[in-house]
Amino acid sequence: MPAIELSGVVKRFGPITAVDGLDLEVPEGICLGLLGPNGAGKSTTMRLLTGQAIADAGRLRVLDYELPGESKPARAEMGVVPQLDNLDVDVTVEDNLSVYARLYRVKDLGAAVDRALDLARLRDRRRDAVDQLSGGMRRRLLLARGLVHEPRLVLLDEPTVGLDPQIRTELWTLIGDLKARGTTILMSTHYIEEAERLSDEVAVMHKGRVIARGRPADLIAEHAGSQTAEVYAAPQRLTELRSAVEETGLRVRPAGPAIAIVGAEAAADGVVPADAVMRAATLEDVFVLLTGEEAE
Amino acid sequence: MRRLEPAAIAGVMSREVANFRTYWRGTTFSSVLEPIVYLLAFGLGLGATLVNEVEGVPYIQFVGTGMVATAVIFSSALPAMFGTFVKHRFQNTYEAILAAPVDVEELVTAEMLWIAARSAVYGCVPLIVTFFWGLEPAPGMLLVPIFCFVTALSFAGFGITMAAIVAKIDQFNYVTALFVTPLFLVAGTFFPISGLPEGIQVVAQFNPLHQLVELVRGGAFGFETVDIARFAGLVLFAFAMWRLAIDRMAKRLID
Numbered sequence: 415m416p417a418i419e420l421s422g423v424v425k426r427f428g429p430i431t432a433v434d435g436l437d438l439e440v441p442e443g444i445c446l447g448l449l450g451p452n453g454a455g456k457s458t459t460m461r462l463l464t465g466q467a468i469a470d471a472g473r474l475r476v477l478d479y480e481l482p483g484e485s486k487p488a489r490a491e492m493g494v495v496p497q498l499d500n501l502d503v504d505v506t507v508e509d510n511l512s513v514y515a516r517l518y519r520v521k522d523l524g525a526a527v528d529r530a531l532d533l534a535r536l537r538d539r540r541r542d543a544v545d546q547l548s549g550g551m552r553r554r555l556l557l558a559r560g561l562v563h564e565p566r567l568v569l570l571d572e573p574t575v576g577l578d579p580q581i582r583t584e585l586w587t588l589i590g591d592l593k594a595r596g597t598t599i600l601m602s603t604h605y606i607e608e609a610e611r612l613s614d615e616v617a618v619m620h621k622g623r624v625i626a627r628g629r630p631a632d633l634i635a636e637h638a639g640s641q642t643a644e645v646y647a648a649p650q651r652l653t654e655l656r657s658a659v660e661e662t663g664l665r666v667r668p669a670g671p672a673i674a675i676v677g678a679e680a681a682a683d684g685v686v687p688a689d690a691v692m693r694a695a696t697l698e699d700v701f702v703l704l705t706g707e708e709a710e
Numbered sequence: 711m712r713r714l715e716p717a718a719i720a721g722v723m724s725r726e727v728a729n730f731r732t733y734w735r736g737t738t739f740s741s742v743l744e745p746i747v748y749l750l751a752f753g754l755g756l757g758a759t760l761v762n763e764v765e766g767v768p769y770i771q772f773v774g775t776g777m778v779a780t781a782v783i784f785s786s787a788l789p790a791m792f793g794t795f796v797k798h799r800f801q802n803t804y805e806a807i808l809a810a811p812v813d814v815e816e817l818v819t820a821e822m823l824w825i826a827a828r829s830a831v832y833g834c835v836p837l838i839v840t841f842f843w844g845l846e847p848a849p850g851m852l853l854v855p856i857f858c859f860v861t862a863l864s865f866a867g868f869g870i871t872m873a874a875i876v877a878k879i880d881q882f883n884y885v886t887a888l889f890v891t892p893l894f895l896v897a898g899t900f901f902p903i904s905g906l907p908e909g910i911q912v913v914a915q916f917n918p919l920h921q922l923v924e925l926v927r928g929g930a931f932g933f934e935t936v937d938i939a940r941f942a943g944l945v946l947f948a949f950a951m952w953r954l955a956i957d958r959m960a961k962r963l964i965d
Contacts, residue, residue, distance in 0.1 A: 427965065458965075464809045467965035486711045486811045494809035500802035502725065504732040513728055517721035517810035543732070559806075 790869025
């Protein structure tokens with residue numbers, strides 16, 4: 415039984431279709447990265463899964479519960495880590511956790527809070543108010559709060575958005591631990607590196623639907639080949655080069671101040687300039703080619 | 711899982727209690743000081759210079775019993791409006807709570823119950839303060855916390871409804887000017903309703919705060935049969951505001 419099954423899900427906000435016929439299946443025990451640019455429908459999908467948005471069409475099943483009718487028992491077995499820090503800042507670390515343990519009907523509150531404190535590595539700060547914690551500690555607490563009831567399924571909504579690299583790495587370690595314990599994870603992100611490092615599979619979402627899915631390595635092989643050539647030059651030369659390369663059938667994408675020639679291993683002699691920097695193809699190449707958006 | 715689960719309601723209230731522990735001093739200080747200031751200003755000021763008695767009751771006791779309603783509306787409608795708005799729009803608290811097995815009905819019910827419980831306590835403060843100005847304790851006063859609780863439930867529901875409706879926090883100025891202040895002024899707290907023009911007297915009968923004032927004075931100076939109808943009216947109003955608040959918040963919180 416998949417942990418999440420969405421078929422033909424549509425969600426509109428007035429004239430805007432945020433989710434447009436979304437089909438998505440998340441097997442138990444994997445970490446699926448939902449990768450997409452801003453506005454791709456990732457957060458709306460998360461809200462649909464927690465019953466905070468009701469689909470206009472389609473079928474949603476989570477942990478064998480039909481949504482939205484059985485959303486409440488489904489939520490009892492899932493944990494959610496939101497994009498925005500919504501901890502109670504004046505309240506102690508311990509109280510933040512115990513309130514949510516109560517909301518999730520945890521029987522042994524003390525044990526659950528201790529376990530969450532250990533997970534967040536905040537046992538020695540348990541009696542401190544949240545506003546006395548560093549940014550990294552707060553994010554760890556937010557993650558621990560979503561796991562206080564040991565859920566079978568965890569929804570991570572852009573878990574590291576806006577964080578500095580050190581805090582991001584700390585969280586990746588915690589998410590990695592969670593994966594190792596076999597918890598099913600659905601993680602929305604628009605950070606390529608995050609999706610690549612943490613996900614068993616990645617689903618690329620664009621304009622409200624999944625446009626590609628697979629293991630990161632398979633997606634790269636399928637859509638970007640093995641080699642990418644980056645060329646750094648003046649804008650005029652890049653424009654001319656791009657036209658010339660595209661005429662040979664290769665795909666070219668913008669890469670900040672450069673252009674990236676994808677699938678460069680298949681290029682005929684002389685197509686890739688000698689001053690190009692060759693590198694292995696990445697998920698970023700796939701993402702930009704499929705969505706047309708610059709990656710972060 | 712069924713509707714209105716006590717565990718869900720208790721969970722949401724436990725969050726309120728945890729937060730209240732961090733700010734109870736300031737709230738309690740203002741809730742105690744405000745009625746004392748009003749009593750001194752109106753009860754002693756007006757009472758000593760212009761009015762001795764109203765409806766056979768010393769003016770300070772008339773105001774002191776009426777002030778219960780003022781304490782209730784200010785400790786229920788305003789925290790419900792501002793608290794709900796801030797938790798929803800600025801702190802994203804409700805997003806986190808609704809991700810747990812809690813639905814909007816339970817969330818709103820818990821918020822209303824908590825606000826009403828606090829108001830039931832703060833509402834009694836003016837009455838207790840008035841004891842120092844000669845108000846005799848009476849058995850009927852034991853019902854005052856219940857009257858306050860029911861009235862505060864309705865104003866908590868009103869406040870939550872307003873928080874769900876307004877687009878910006880500034881718009882609470884309209885709510886305060888159009889609803890809260892008029893309700894508070896024509897409740898019969900500072901002067902008897904019977905002195906107002908007949909049309910306003912009729913309108914005042916639909917003011918829940920006026921009904922609360924009458925019930926509190928009934929508890930202090932003797933109930934009348936009509937007080938049963940007054941209490942029933944407050945219960946009905948609280949029920950209506952509860953359902954309205956749930957409906958409005960569901961529209962606001964669930965896309």
